Amino acid sequence: MKQFAELLENLLLTPSRNSKLAHMVRYFQSAPDPDRGYALAALTGELNLQNVKANLLKKIALERVDEHLFDMSYDYVGDLAETIALIWPETGRGELPSLSGIIAELETIAPPRLPGVIAGHLTAGTPTERWAIIKLATGNLRIGVSARLAKQALADFSAGFGDAKTMDDIEHIWHGLAPPYAELFAWLENRGAAPEIHRHRVFHPMMLSHAIDEEKDFAAMNPADWQAEWKWDGIRVQLSLGHDEKTMFSRTGDNIAHTFPDLLKTITGAGVLDGELLVGRDFSPMTFNDLQQRLNRKTVSAAMQKDYPAFVRVYDMLFDGDEDIRHLPLVARRARLEAWLQRYPNPRLDLSAPLPFQTWDELAAMRIRGAEEQGHEGIMLKCKDSIYQQGRPKGLWYKWKRDPRLIDAILMYAQRGHGKRSSFYSDYTFGVWKGNEIVPVGKAYFGFTDEELLRLDKWIRSHTTEKFGPVREVEKQLVFEVAFDSAHDSPRHKSGVALRFPRINRIRWDKPAQQADTLESVRQFVT
Helix, strand or coil, rough: HHHHHHHHHHHCCCCHHHHHHHHHHHHHHCCCCHHHHHHHHHHHCCCCCCCCCCHHHHHHHHCCCCCHHHHHHHHHHHCCCHHHHHHHCCCCCCCCCCCHHHHHHHHHHHHHHHHHHHHHHHHHHCHHHHHHHHHHHCCCCCCCCCCCHHHHHHHHHHHHCCCCCHHHHHHHCCCCCCCCCHHHHHHCCCCCCCCCCCHHHHHCEEEEEECCCCCHHHHCCCCCHEEEEEECCCCEEEECCCCCCCCEEECCEEECCCCCCCCHHCCCCCCCEEEEEEEEEEECCCCCHHCCCCCCCCCCCCCHHHHHEEEEEEEEEEEECCEEECCCCCHHHHHHHHHHHHCCCCCCEECCCCCCCCCCCHHHHHHHHHHHHHHHCCCEEEEEECCCCEEEECCEEEEEECCCEEEEEEEEEEEEECCHHHHCCCEEEEEEEEEEEEEEEEECCCCCCCHHHHHHHHHHCCCCCEEEEEEEEEEEEEEEEEEEEEEEECCCCCCCEECCEEEEEEEEECHHHHCEHHHHHHHEEEE
């Protein structure tokens, strides 16, 4: 456990990407199995310990620490794990189990015994080890390491064994693996063959687009060479279909098939399809807010499936049956996709139709009408000759999003951030006028510079009216110009409205709060 705690601390305190990679490589070289496999699972977000929640950890701490002192410390530190690690009053000299041993305990010990076991480990550990145990148990690492960076570290690690594996090699099999990854490490160290993964459990990294630069890009593009289609307001998915197994991956490679059983049980045929997951009836999409009712659920009720039926609007094909067709140009892949859909007609699969146009001005007018009349996110532009490549190749696919909506909103609450922002109030809740009352419509934590963050943090501390742990209520004086993609009805919000992808566009130090927008004006954007 000590070695894992040192790794987490080094990763947290190291800003350099290359240095983070070096720390992970050294850990994989020195840590034994299965510890390094479980560490990899924690770093990539694949470790899910169900028995330990933040409230339980806080309860354990409050049995030993004055509640007022704990709240003051948490408010100052801004991170639960660090607060408990530093304030824990008991110190022992016991020996901590290995990383894999602690995980086994947290997964198998009966709930009534769990608080005592956790307390014993916190007492036996150093502050760094306590912090690591809590981070591990809650899954909330926030140490500046993405799953992709951890996989790059695996590729770098493999280079020391003569036959270096690439990131692509690892990504190709990753989603068919499970902790503690013994077969993976054996392959990386050339002690074994590549893990055998069922083809329909393999996620194929997606081809991504660049945002269009209207002033530069269009001048070099011939409209006849490009296919245009609507940018649908759902989430991108990859359907991996076999006659004996069906899987649906999100764009990040997460298997979300269990959340949409109504969709997958209707699909026949074999292949790998690329498309947009939506909800609606008769292929008429409902709002993104409606789709969110189906996302991130462990189980989906029959009523939920009935109220929000899922379908996929497909726009590309990677495999036709068992044949890999990614090397074919887009127009050829589309023809294969259309023929496949005719062979396997399905009430939950719909083809994304191309938009006919002759000039960029004509397409620009369609883009504006589509956003205003139908709520489309924008337009996708794809070179007709483009082969399907993973990543974001230049000059082949573009997204031409609609212009963001803007409102002037009033800062209501500020919360401490996490990681390197844990000492600053960087998460902002803002609202608009509803008569003489200000009601919240959204929350944002990016869109400002480090210099602006320092000024905002100072303003928040000097204009605080109430404190609620790590959250401060402030005087209703500061106006943010907030950009967002769309607005939707939301019974969960006091205002009845939720903004999609809100971000701080400008800080209006000059604007009086009385001139901020009203709820009525925000509702004009509701789709």
